[in-house]
Amino acid sequence: MRVLVTRPQNKAGKTGALLSAMGHQPVAMPLFETVHHPDRAREAIARGRWAALAITSTEALFEIEAAADAPDMIDRPVFAVGAETAGRAREAGFTRVFTGAGNGEELAGAIAAEPSLFVRAPLLYLAGVPRAPYLERGLAALHVPFETVTVYAMEPLDYDAAEIEALAGATDAILFYSHMTAARFFALGAAKGLAERPDPPALLCLSANVAHAVPAELAGRIRIAEAANEESLLALLG
Incomplete structure (x- = not known):
């Protein structure tokens, strides 16, 4: 075929x-052509003591290696939207990777099911533009504290x-x-x-x-x- x-x-x-x-x-x-901004991801990770990461695309961790770029985050949860994205997180060196069911809405529910994680620190969502609102909308509705940082862009061809x-x-x-x-x-x-x-x-x-x-x-x-x-x-x- x-x-x-x-x-x-x-x-x-x-x-x-x-x-x-x-x-x-x-x-x-x-x-689309992907335009990456890995330095934004590095700066965001280094800026705060995040409870966990959320990613909805493999592009979010472009050129990111946990040992060098996120040493404090290696053993903290990474919530990935699906198997391919989770695989990229493991390749980057993160050890606690949760594999979601494939969409942002369900991922938000899985994150909200761990409320004790976010008592002292918020979630960091490494995102792209344009993007669907499902994860952010779900997190807000479920009262999960989070911050979104845009680290890549999809430019139309x-x-x-x-x-x-x-x-x-x-x-x-x-x-x-x-x-x-x-x-x-x-x-x-x-x-x-x-x-x-x-x-x-x-x-x-x-x-x-x-x-x-x-x-x-x-x-x-x-x-x-x-x-x-x-x-x-x-x-x-x-």
């Missing part, structure tokens, strides 16, 4: 290798109609890992061409929230992963 990968370039390579190993043909179409057709026109499936990415793909005008195909590609979404960005005319092509991780998403390819 020819599979369109809409992840940023720094992640598309890993996904492409997995697809090739499965016998598929990956086609990269990154819709542009494609014209000819480029979209060349990349997406003959695909059998398209992978969407976030609501933001799916919304960007269709904002570029891709829906009309796909809907007009006799057999539109399968639109494989990491979660129901991601699927909400798919236009109504293509709703019948949506398939949602059983769990919010890459393994479950790629399993939809059969």
Whole structure:
């Protein structure tokens, strides 16, 4: 199968290798470029005695190594939104990593279930822009003290109609890992061409929230992963 990968370039390579190993043909179409600010993360971590960290993307810990950049935080909890993000935290050297169920709302609930952590110090959320409000909204509603520091930005990339057709026109499936990415793909005008195909590609979404960005005319092509991780998403390819 020819599979369109809409992840940023720094992640598309890993996904492409997995697809090739499965016998598929990956086609990269990154819709955002990640701009990192690791010094902001280092400064934020060093600025206070935080009770715990929260991260909702692997990008939040870009170039961060716990031993050098967060020695006081190595053994404090790191709440990660999903398995891939948790894996990055462990690679960085953090030892107490909680793996969430794949969305910010549920992660907020898991954090709030540990109220004793935040009696003397708040949570530090290392975030990106743009971002969904679910984690911050959930933390506020559950009265968890926290501070958000923006440490990376997702800059949109542009494609014209000819480029979209060349990349997406003959695909059998398209992978969407976030609501933001799916919304960007269709904002570029891709829906009309796909809907007009006799057999539109399968639109494989990491979660129901991601699927909400798919236009109504293509709703019948949506398939949602059983769990919010890459393994479950790629399993939809059969």
